Amino acid sequence: MEYSSKSIETKWQKYWQEHKSFEPSEDFSREKKYILSMFPFPSGRLHMGHVRNYTLSDAFARYYRQQNFNVLHPIGFDSFGMPAENAAIKNGSHPKSWTYDNIDYMKNEFASLGFSFSKERELATSDELYTKFEQGFIIDMYEKGLLYRKKGMLNWCPHDLTVLANEQVVDGCCWRCDTPIVKKDMNQYYFKITEYADELLADLDKLESGWPKQVLTMQENWIGKSNGLAFDLYFDDTSKTKLSSNFESFDVFTTRPDTIYGVSYTALAPEHAIVSYMIENKLLSSDVVAQIEAMKNSSSIERQKEKSGVALGLDVIHPLTGEKIPVWVANFVLMDYGSGAVMAVPAHDERDFDFAKKYDLPIKAVIKPFDGELNPEAAYTEVGELFGSSEFDGLNSKEAQAKIIAHFQAQNIGKKTTNYKLKDWGVSRQRYWGAPIPFIHCEECGLVMEKKENLPVALPSDVEITGEGNPLEKHPTWKHCKCPKCGKDAVRETDTMDTFVESSWYFLRFCASKTNWEKEAFSAEQIKYWMGVDHYIGGIEHAILHLLYARFFTKVFRDLGYLEFDEPFERLLTQGMVLKDGAKMSKSKGNTVDPDALIEKYGADTARLFILFAAPPTQELEWNDSAVEGAYKFIKRFHDRAFTHLYATDVIPSIDHTTLNKEEKFARKKVYEALARANEVYNERYTFNTMIAGVMEAMNALNAQSNKDVWTEAYWIMASIMEPVIPHVAWEISEQFFGRKNLAPQAVIDEVFEEDSITLGVSINGKRRTEIEVAADASNEEIILIAKEAGAKWLEGMSIVKEIVVPKKLVNIVVKG
RNA sequence: GCCUGCGUGGUGGAAUGGUAGACACGACGGAUUCAAAAUCCGUUAUCUUCGGAUGUGGCGGUUCAAGUCCGCCCGCAGGUACCA
Numbered sequence: 001m002e003y004s005s006k007s008i009e010t011k012w013q014k015y016w017q018e019h020k021s022f023e024p025s026e027d028f029s030r031e032k033k034y035i036l037s038m039f040p041f042p043s044g045r046l047h048m049g050h051v052r053n054y055t056l057s058d059a060f061a062r063y064y065r066q067q068n069f070n071v072l073h074p075i076g077f078d079s080f081g082m083p084a085e086n087a088a089i090k091n092g093s094h095p096k097s098w099t100y101d102n103i104d105y106m107k108n109e110f111a112s113l114g115f116s117f118s119k120e121r122e123l124a125t126s127d128e129l130y131t132k133f134e135q136g137f138i139i140d141m142y143e144k145g146l147l148y149r150k151k152g153m154l155n156w157c158p159h160d161l162t163v164l165a166n167e168q169v170v171d172g173c174c175w176r177c178d179t180p181i182v183k184k185d186m187n188q189y190y191f192k193i194t195e196y197a198d199e200l201l202a203d204l205d206k207l208e209s210g211w212p213k214q215v216l217t218m219q220e221n222w223i224g225k226s227n228g229l230a231f232d233l234y235f236d237d238t239s240k241t242k243l244s245s246n247f248e249s250f251d252v253f254t255t256r257p258d259t260i261y262g263v264s265y266t267a268l269a270p271e272h273a274i275v276s277y278m279i280e281n282k283l284l285s286s287d288v289v290a291q292i293e294a295m296k297n298s299s300s301i302e303r304q305k306e307k308s309g310v311a312l313g314l315d316v317i318h319p320l321t322g323e324k325i326p327v328w329v330a331n332f333v334l335m336d337y338g339s340g341a342v343m344a345v346p347a348h349d350e351r352d353f354d355f356a357k358k359y360d361l362p363i364k365a366v367i368k369p370f371d372g373e374l375n376p377e378a379a380y381t382e383v384g385e386l387f388g389s390s391e392f393d394g395l396n397s398k399e400a401q402a403k404i405i406a407h408f409q410a411q412n413i414g415k416k417t418t419n420y421k422l423k424d425w426g427v428s429r430q431r432y433w434g435a436p437i438p439f440i441h442c443e444e445c446g447l448v449m450e451k452k453e454n455l456p457v458a459l460p461s462d463v464e465i466t467g468e469g470n471p472l473e474k475h476p477t478w479k480h481c482k483c484p485k486c487g488k489d490a491v492r493e494t495d496t497m498d499t500f501v502e503s504s505w506y507f508l509r510f511c512a513s514k515t516n517w518e519k520e521a522f523s524a525e526q527i528k529y530w531m532g533v534d535h536y537i538g539g540i541e542h543a544i545l546h547l548l549y550a551r552f553f554t555k556v557f558r559d560l561g562y563l564e565f566d567e568p569f570e571r572l573l574t575q576g577m578v579l580k581d582g583a584k585m586s587k588s589k590g591n592t593v594d595p596d597a598l599i600e601k602y603g604a605d606t607a608r609l610f611i612l613f614a615a616p617p618t619q620e621l622e623w624n625d626s627a628v629e630g631a632y633k634f635i636k637r638f639h640d641r642a643f644t645h646l647y648a649t650d651v652i653p654s655i656d657h658t659t660l661n662k663e664e665k666f667a668r669k670k671v672y673e674a675l676a677r678a679n680e681v682y683n684e685r686y687t688f689n690t691m692i693a694g695v696m697e698a699m700n701a702l703n704a705q706s707n708k709d710v711w712t713e714a715y716w717i718m719a720s721i722m723e724p725v726i727p728h729v730a731w732e733i734s735e736q737f738f739g740r741k742n743l744a745p746q747a748v749i750d751e752v753f754e755e756d757s758i759t760l761g762v763s764i765n766g767k768r769r770t771e772i773e774v775a776a777d778a779s780n781e782e783i784i785l786i787a788k789e790a791g792a793k794w795l796e797g798m799s800i801v802k803e804i805v806v807p808k809k810l811v812n813i814v815v816k817g
Numbered sequence: 818g819c820c821u822g823c824g825u826g827g828u829g830g831a832a833u834g835g836u837a838g839a840c841a842c843g844a845c846g847g848a849u850u851c852a853a854a855a856u857c858c859g860u861u862a863u864c865u866u867c868g869g870a871u872g873u874g875g876c877g878g879u880u881c882a883a884g885u886c887c888g889c890c891c892g893c894a895g896g897u898a899c900c901a
Contacts, residue, residue, distance in 0.1 A: 041901055082900065155899080165899040214821060218896075221820050301897065304818040332818080336898095351818085422898090429899065499901070541895060543821080576823090577895080584894085613841075614829055618822095620894075622829060627842050634841085637856095680833095690831070693840035700840090761836030766882045768836050802881055806835045814881050 003639040005603025009728040022116040028529045030070040035061040038538030039076045042102040046109045048578040062724035074510040075117040079126040081499045084433045088465035095433040113604045125502035132456035133521035135438040156184035160468045163430040190424040210571035215543045224421025228255035231414025233316040253338035258400035261389040262345040262366040267330035269340035270295040295331040303331040353379035427498045432471035434496030442483035442490040504553035536569040576620040605726035606632040612688040645711035653709045663705035668752045670701040671714045678721040716742045761810035764794045780805045787811040
């Protein structure tokens with residue numbers, strides 16, 4: 001029987017569909033596994049990153065089904081978002097039809113890859129039913145005080161009269177019309193994620209056993225909790241007069257109060273209120289104003305790279321020394337961290353140092369290393385001993401920090417403060433293709449929530465997407481409505497929501513079954529059974545934003561009484577990207593590989609096998625056409641040899657190991673080694689590449705013998721191990737020979753690993769010189785004796801210092817002479 | 818700029834502090850074939866005076882032992898709050 005991917009794959013895909021093989025059971029007494037891969041944006045076609053993502057989750061889902069778990073492995077589409085509007089601008093397509101056409105196409109691609117998704121829970125976040133429940137949650141959050149309005153700076157194109165995403169700003173200009181963008185202060189909605197900053201930070205501990213350390217560290221740094229001193233810097237009299245006494249002082253925050261005697265200038269963010277006041281009141285030269293405007297309009301990343309600044313011609317008084325300190329504006333000072341102002345200590349901070357060097361500002365060192373000299377050509381940012389700091393001289397940094405904070409508190413001129421880098425989450429978008437924020441502006445009543453029974457507030461379909469203005473704002477009728485409170489004429493909010501809102505709760509929606517799909521987002525009972533997600537799999541690019549927002553929503557939902565746990569994702573697997581020719585696959589680079597073409601030529605099993613074999617999941621994966629060919633050849637061999645060497649049976653053959661010859665024993669050992677490795681891979685390591693290599697080794701060993709019992713036993717196990725990877729061919733073999741009885745848990749037997757003798761490496765001074773063969777039960781003394789004989793050549797004239805035996809590995813003899 | 822990773826043969830990678838290069842691709846040699854494809858078997862880190870020497874981005878350190886742990890440097894990638 002020749003291997004034909006097409007006939008086997010069509011057969012089993014049809015079977016799975018007809019038998020609804022992958023729908024989870026509603027029997028909540030069974031043990032469950034919730035396997036989730038991050039759902040895709042429906043960009044049109046699957047790319048290899050998707051194939052990798054869903055092949056991984058599918059492998060887990062299929063493995064746990066074999067282990068008799070009740071498995072939920074759902075799929076949906078994160079279908080709101082900017083690309084649908086970009087396509088509309090480019091091709092005149094409607095975002096909705098563009099999106100749903102793409103979804104239809106991608107669903108077929110999923111099916112052709114043999115992914116074992118539960119189809120009955122499929123959803124698109126742009127479905128009105130999804131929007132309805134989401135808008136309900138938004139209203140709940142507003143009522144709980146977790147959603148509020150404030151001004152925020154946005155990229156504005158003065159030509160197209162539209163807000164631009166960061167991605168749509170190319171070299172400081174609009175992507176469509178090339179007009180230089182400006183920052184515009186506009187009313188925005190924000191989630192109060194900062195209220196949960198401490199809990200989001202503390203609960204990272206609960207994730208330690210299941211999440212990669214890398215992601216935990218990234219989130220910890222992103223939240224960026226730091227303790228320090230906040231105090232006011234007061235202007236001198238001349239400066240106060242300049243400001244017409246509108247400002248007396250400004251607030252600064254430092255994590256290094258021990259360096260306070262080293263302050264030699266202070267810097268404000270370009271957006272700081274004092275700076276704005278000076279611009280408005282023409283207190284700055286036009287040249288200075290132009291420099292400040294340029295700082296404001298450049299991106300935050302640019303502002304951190306090339307430091308620039310300008311003096312304001314103001315001075316403040318040092319709170320402890322009474323010295324005059326100049327006030328500057330600096331581009332690297334950010335308005336949304338701390339108070340938008342910093343005290344600068346160039347001797348002990350890199351950024352302050354670079355800035356001081358560039359503008360020739362004084363550098364005053366006040367900390368020296370506990371041992372060694374202070375280098376005047378660099379900032380010394382470590383802790384050390386204070387000098388030039390009056391009464392605090394001689395203290396170490398840690399003591400000085402506590403004492404200086406205490407001094408400020410006692411004098412009532414400053415206080416101990418905690419700051420976070422984490423900012424509140426801006427959720428409003430001035431775009432069409434998103435979930436409308438279900439609020440109404442009434443002249444009488446102010447901001448009013450839409451009534452829940454009127455949800456969803458749905459998008460109008462008759463819109464023109466041009467890239468100019470805000471489509472909902474421009475729509476002739478959509479925004480006009482009656483106030484739900486007083487009944488008078490009112491207008492709807494025309495902002496829609498950030499698409500991260502949809503992806504912050506979709507994993508909860510998947511817990512709902514068809515029985516309550518229409519009437520509620522999910523039931524408490526369903527959530528309790530299915531959550532948390534046992535394996536969550538997705539790209540490392542989501543390490544911070546998506547995963548932090550989903551954690552935040554979970555905690556908010558808990559506090560709203562919808563669920564009873566703190567964290568949504570038990571175990572997280574972050575996959576690396578798929579590269580070709582050393583670069584990320586992308587249309588613009590023209591280095592994409594189309595999954596459809598691959599499936600057409602080799603079949604889904606080959607695509608899946610290659611992608612799992614080529615690299616461990618967390619690592620970047622380099623595409624290689626000839627290695628794909630190799631994967632295909634392996635599957636063909638795997639299939640064809642089954643049909644030449646096996647007999648049919650519905651129980652695993654029982655074999656008397658002692659009667660076997662050397663090759664047969666070795667083959668069995670390799671098979672059970674592969675099984676032991678597979679168990680480890682599925683449960684702990686997730687390195688499918690090594691699991692597959694183990695099966696290949698077993699195949700090579702099997703090939704050196706011809707015992708049909710050994711072959712049949714091997715396939716009983718190997719088809720089970722490989723089913724999650726190459727399900728179609730595995731089901732075919734299982735069906736043909738084992739009545740599919742082997743797709744079940746497999747037990748490792750120990751007798752195949754028993755050996756009479758073992759080989760050990762012999763090292764002299766850590767350098768491998770030779771090897772020895774010893775009895776498996778030889779004592780260390782015997783082993784050392786044999787090792788010394790074998791290594792006599794290198795031991796001549798040397799005196800032995802130490803002898804180390806590493807069981808079953810090697811002997812190291814340390815000599816000198 | 819900042820935060821987080823990664824760097825091993827011609828290539829993808831293995832090695833859970835203990836014999837570096839498993840497994841695979843490619844290449845080379847052979848078998849089969851009228852011939853080719855397919856298939857099967859074998860060789861394959863580098864240098865070598867054939868004794869051995871060198872070797873995991875670079876420099877240094879810890880250890881009996883380092884690809885693995887620590888420090889600094891170089892290169893690449895992801896994130897950087899309106900791409901998802």
